[in-house]
Amino acid sequence: MNFRKERIKDYYLRDTSVENIFINEYMTDAPGDYVKVYLFALMYADFDMLMSNDTIAKHLSMADEDVLKAWSYWESKGVIRKNYEKAGDKFRYQVEFINLKELVYGQKVKEKKAEGKIPSHLKEQMDNDVIRNMYSEIERIIGRLFEGKEPAEILSWITDYNATPEMVIYAYSYCVKKKNRSNHKYVAAVVKEWVNQGLKTLEQIEDYLEETDNRHYLYKRVLRALGFMRNATEEEKRIMDVWFDEMGFGIDKVLDACKKTSGISNPNINYINSILKAWSGGDKKTVKADSSGKPNQIANILKYYEELRAENETRAEARRTEVYQKIPRVKEIEEEARGIGLQISRIMLSGAGDAKNKIRDMKVKVDRLNEEKAFLMTENNFKIDYMDMVYTCPLCKDTGIQDTGERCSCFVDKLSDMQKMD
Template identity: 25%
Template sequence: MARIALYKDNYADSTVVSNLFIDEYMKDANDAQLKVYFYLLRMLNAEQAISVSGIADKFNHTEKDVIRALKYWEKQQILDLDFDDNKTLVGIHLRDLSTQAAPAPQHNVLLTSGPSQMQNTPAGVSVIPAVAIPQVSAAVVPTTPQETVNPYAKPAYSLDQLREFKEREETSQLLFIAEAYIGKPLTPSEIKTILFFTDVLHFSEDLIDYLLQYCVERGKKDFKYIEKVAVNWAEEGITTPKQAQKFSTRYDRSVYSIMNSLGRSTSPTAKELEFINRWTRDYGFSTDIILEACERSSLATDKHRFEYAEGILNSWRQANVRHKADIQQMDDSFQKKKTAKPASSGSSNRFTQFTQNSYDFAALEKEILSN
């Protein structure tokens, strides 16, 4: 396993653990994740090279355990992982938890290829020699323009905003309800999602309560799924639990029918849900027309039925199909074109009067090869 560079935002000549880490992140982490993070803090200013295999040996874990722990902390947005073109881990950027920002690092631990590079080392940077990899440049966090393209886009809430939300009087009850449904304490990321429901989607506590109940009853405790359902409700203009219940009943019935007609007996995946939403919202088809396309897809193929149905419905949309009678007219027109004979050229001989046959060339080739 290649050596990796480790660097952070701020520098301190000691091992310091942020109070915010202890308050917000430590309680949800497992043993391996905590060991890896604390070890990174300890080794940040030590003049020793580190590697994934070295960390694994240190704590009697596998390298996969170490990678999983690193990716967990990256998901929690307290560090960033740098990979080369071969997808090999070459750098770890520890973020400054006091701001949750990711500016260009000012103090790095660079892993260099030899003593010759020490002469050009910037001030405030510790150099560790005899590691055979190129110098790793500082992590650059791209900035994205603040365009309000999607009114239901989830903001990147800061820790100050999260802290302010948790300190509200009404929030404690809401978080208690959420934890009761999910069956575990909420992570900071999940709390930010609850904040998104109230701040951007403007959901009431009753509606959030019903949202969580609705998803958990269907076996869905993943907050990504819950967020997708919430955005769907917001797009439909749902503001009360009664509206949500009415919409869910209608939605569940139609989605189940579509899934069933395509040979699926499970809940739709995110990709399958994307297809169904496109057919109902973007194309504006009623359920009976969608079911017709799905049944034709199921008869035509055993694989990629959603994609096949998409092709049928897209062609019907372009043909301005709105009722099943329109589909019948298209079928009749196609059949007439298929059975129409080519116009006579006026000449009549034994070649033009010859009736062509339809051959199964694959079967013919197989028969020829067997002789």
């Protein structure tokens, strides 16, 4: 008796086998588009079908040159081989997918043969109980046994970077829990960064991570306020660092500036930067570049707005003091709500599994506090917005700049008055 299995003729209904070695060792560090090219072509390789780079580019909505870059990348990683049709023609070639199991097995054989080449001082440290305990803890964290040269490379971080075993263990724990990355090359970059920052103890590392994570949260918060769901570019980070570190603005003030982009078709960091510069009274570049009036006139107007904001803030502070003295509970409510806001930020940074539920419950508490505050204010004959800042010009909020980025009419009037006085 013979047995036969029905063949599925439509290749879209069949499966493509991807080696776990590719997923674990190569895919994690590769650009996303390059992974798409690899997987798409791998599917067609199973059916021995002709597929040009131009066709791949059209299917994946990519530029032809990006597909070529992808193959060069995978060739440099050793996972594919280019078989050229003609010598000297670098654009015509067949892609051969290399069996990664054989590749890794071959590497292990070479490593075994070269085992005697490991420096004696490294061998001595490998026999150290502290190092052995470090290896055991790392394998527990990553959930697998070491492969190839991993133990020797990890040890080199201690000898070359002057990292401590505790630092290495903490780096693996951080990368796995926070970044979902266990590749030893990625962890090596993290360890090297910590050492370059002069971090030596776990306490210093935790303080450093808290600072960088908090700053990352601030970047994300600003971009979300502008309607962007992406990470900040290096230039955007540099600009925002100036707001927080040099201009001294808090996140609340920056978000107030972001609110001025409502109705603008293309909000951006540079627009917010111009607003915050005006608020800080340091928009010197605008003063020099402006051609509609004398530089000293523009500078005087900016100083006028700065003084105007200070006066209105002083009046608002006096109203707040009045309310706090008559209704002390209002101040308690505001401090409690502020504390809950900080807790929400920490929970968002922690990445805990139940973060959404906790944040929802905390927002309910804030809503209840705001309701209590509104009730107390009206019961004591205060308007709900009595403590808010009252602007002399509500159009530009005493900055001279409207939401569209243009000068406010009050700025034009002020400049005209100064020109008449000259």
